[in-house]
Amino acid sequence: MGSFRDKLTRFMYGRYGIDKLYYALAILSFVLLVINAFVHSSILSIIVWIILILMIYRVLSKNIYKRQKENAIFIKAWNWLKSKILLAVRRIKEIRTHRYHRCPHCKAMLRLPRKRGKHTVQCPRCKEDSKMRVII
C-alpha cells in the first residue's frame, strides 16, 4: 500500500491537484446527474461527461499558473454571486423596516429606514450628500 502511495505522490508531483473550482465542478456535475435521473436527457449527460473530463484534466494539468488563474476567476465570480444572493436575502428579510438604494456618486448600496418621502442622505463611503425618495 505504501508503494502505491509513493507512486501516486511521484505521479502527482508538478501537477495542479484539487482546488475550489474542482469542488464546485464536482457539485455541479452531481446536481446535473441528479436532475438527469429524472429528465433522461442525452445533452445533459454529455455536459456531465465534459465537466468530469475537465475536472480530471485540471487535476492532472502541469500548467499550474493557468489553473490558478482559472481558480482565481472562479472565486471572484463566486464571491460576486454570493454577495448578490446575501444582499437579496437581506432585502427580503428587512422589507418591513428598510429600503435599499444605490449612492448616485459611488454606487454603494445604502440601507435607509422605511420612512415615506424625500430624505437627504450622506453616503458613508464617499461622504457625498444626495437626495433620495423612499416609496413604500
Ligand SMILES: [Zn+2]
Ligand atoms: Zn457614495
